[in-house]
Amino acid sequence: MHIEVQHGPAYAMAIAHLDAGESLVAESGAMVSHDTHVSMETSTNATGKKGGGFMKGLKRALAGESFFQNRFTAEGAAGTVTLAPVHCGDVVVQELGQRTLFLQSTAFICSGMGVEIDSKWGGAKTFFGGEGLIMLKATGSGPIAFNAFGGIKELEIDGSYVVDTGHIVAFEEGVEFSVNKFGGGWKSFIFGGEGLVCTFSGKGKVWIQTRNPQAFGEAVGGKLPPRD
Amino acid sequence: MKHEIRNGPDFASLHLTLDEGDQVVTEAGAMMGMSGAISLETNMKGGLGGAFKRALGGESMFLNTYTATGSGQRLDLAPSSPGSVVHLGLAGNAVMMQSGAYMASTTGVEVDSKWQGAKGFFSGEGLFLLRCSGDGDLWISSYGAIHQVDVSGSYVVDTSHIVGFDEGLTYSVRKGGGMKSLFLSGEGLVCEFTGSGRLWIQTRNAPALASFLHPFRPVKSKN
Numbered sequence: 030m031h032i033e034v035q036h037g038p039a040y041a042m043a044i045a046h047l048d049a050g051e052s053l054v055a056e057s058g059a060m061v062s063h064d065t066h067v068s069m070e071t072s073t074n075a076t077g078k079k080g081g082g083f084m085k086g087l088k089r090a091l092a093g094e095s096f097f098q099n100r101f102t103a104e105g106a107a108g109t110v111t112l113a114p115v116h117c118g119d120v121v122v123q124e125l126g127q128r129t130l131f132l133q134s135t136a137f138i139c140s141g142m143g144v145e146i147d148s149k150w151g152g153a154k155t156f157f158g159g160e161g162l163i164m165l166k167a168t169g170s171g172p173i174a175f176n177a178f179g180g181i182k183e184l185e186i187d188g189s190y191v192v193d194t195g196h197i198v199a200f201e202e203g204v205e206f207s208v209n210k211f212g213g214g215w216k217s218f219i220f221g222g223e224g225l226v227c228t229f230s231g232k233g234k235v236w237i238q239t240r241n242p243q244a245f246g247e248a249v250g251g252k253l254p255p256r257d
Numbered sequence: 258m259k260h261e262i263r264n265g266p267d268f269a270s271l272h273l274t275l276d277e278g279d280q281v282v283t284e285a286g287a288m289m290g291m292s293g294a295i296s297l298e299t300n301m302k303g304g305l306g307g308a309f310k311r312a313l314g315g316e317s318m319f320l321n322t323y324t325a326t327g328s329g330q331r332l333d334l335a336p337s338s339p340g341s342v343v344h345l346g347l348a349g350n351a352v353m354m355q356s357g358a359y360m361a362s363t364t365g366v367e368v369d370s371k372w373q374g375a376k377g378f379f380s381g382e383g384l385f386l387l388r389c390s391g392d393g394d395l396w397i398s399s400y401g402a403i404h405q406v407d408v409s410g411s412y413v414v415d416t417s418h419i420v421g422f423d424e425g426l427t428y429s430v431r432k433g434g435g436m437k438s439l440f441l442s443g444e445g446l447v448c449e450f451t452g453s454g455r456l457w458i459q460t461r462n463a464p465a466l467a468s469f470l471h472p473f474r475p476v477k478s479k480n
Contacts (some may be wrong), residue, residue: 036402039267040340042460058465060433062458064447065411069433111458113418115465117339117401234291242469250473257477 030141032172034121036179041120042113043138043174047049047103054146055099055139057114062096063101063197070100093155112138114176116242121181121198122174131164132175136198141171145192175199179240189230195241258363260394262342266402271296271334275325281332282368283361285319290362291336294327307327320368323344336360336398340459343403344396351424352455358387358420365393367375388424397421401461411451423454 030053031046034236042061045053060069070169101110103117115135122131125144137146149166167173177198186204206229229235259274270289273281285299299319301379315466323332328359331342336342337357345352364469369388389395397403406412408426416430428450 036266036404036460040417040460042402060415062406062412062414065413078335111404112289113401113460115461115469124326156285194427197466246473251475252471253474254469255475256471 030172030173031146033141034120034122034174037176038119039117040113041118042175043120043122043160045095045101045110045112045139045174047101047108047110049103052100052102052142052143053110053139055101055110056137057097057099059112059114059138060099060101060109061113063110064103066104066106067108067110068102068104069098070102072100073097088146089176091125091237112174113151114138116176116178116240116245118179118238118240119181120174120176121183121236122172124172125167125170129168130167130173130199132167133164136166136175136177137165137167138174138176139239140167143171144169144173175236176246177236177238178242179238182237182239184235185233185235186229186235189228190235191226191228192235192237193241194225194227195243196237196239197227198236200229200235203231203233204229204235205231216228258394260344262344262394262396265340269336269398270340271342271396273332273334275323275330275332277325277328279325279330280364281323281361282364282366283323283334284359287322287334287336287360288321288323288332288431289418290325290333290401291323292330294325294333295330296324296326297326298322304351309429315359323438324366334361334396338398338400338410338463340399340401340461341403342396342398343353343395343457346393347395348392349390351388352391352421353424354397354421354464355419356385356387356388358399360396360398362389362395363393366391366395386421392425397457398455399459401459404458404460406456406458407453408450408456409453411449413447413449413454414456415458415462416446417464418460419448420457420459422450422456424454426450426452426454 032050034041035042035044036042036086047053120138131149140146145168149164149165174199181198207229208225208227210225258276258279260385261272275281275295276461288361299321342360359368367390370385397420428448430446430448431473433445433447
């Protein structure tokens, strides 16, 4: 499988080229188009790995991702599937190659069948994050595509680096993180507008997005007429 | 008339230079700026019946016709959504445009709505189409980028990502997978195109953005 990205960085779309008989797993709702001989199947355990389809779906749902995932299979001949995120922004494709990646819960678009997507409850330290900092854990091998809201910036962490929780897209497993309130004391926390931040330490890659979905939602959604 | 698309692909706008007597038809609300010697006429092209059909097509009932009364007049047009503008030249052929994709055309292009009846109705996503035919220039716009697919055989597209297609393509609306998929996959309805011709799809869809924003709406206080 080869996943290419076109129309980035503002309105990027992933174009997955499948060999005959090959499949991919995609986030529910991400599909834009596909060849007619590519079939779609919906399940809680789209990679077909042993054990706990329902529980896996439930954990994904708790992480803010979809309970169900879709599996696309090129039946009989090579075929393509195009996939796009909800927000405007860029898409990145990574070969896992036995690395483990953590993805912010809504960043996942699609992955090869060799990639296992699981949720990881960050425990108390992320509980206070309040910005959906339950991460999806991608393990195995094969390509994975994920999206950012806005542009995406790849950072090489060596030492420590602080990121606003709303701007995190993904990071490699070797990087340690802790969530804490921003800056000097409660005044900054309450009035500084930064809320909670994530401090990364160690060595490895971190991807951040140049816009914050929560901030955008509040900026626009707050101006809409009230809902009942 | 000269035309140029600028600020694309993300925030494309259309910049026309009209000579005396040149005419351009646009969707209502598309005008961003213009020179002084251009007259505007708002009309219901095709009469009341035609306007009604266009309203069903999701386009506003009225189209604006701009006529240059001097030479070298500028007319600058912008679509409502962030995204691309694409120019299509028509030479006796016809293209079908999803509601909202029509932006502007020269007077040789006839814009007519085509009620899709039941098969459009079931899509629930406004698959009402405008038929643009004749000779001249047509400009279309999208939310997100416009991605062209040259269909040969058949091809499946989520209905909310369709911008337009050559009239020669036949299509049918159906659910994306099995019954389970219809309710659980999040994919809703798809359009299957067959034949050969050009198909334009947009890389984002407005309903998905609206769904994202919905939870951020203020909650109505009781009393």
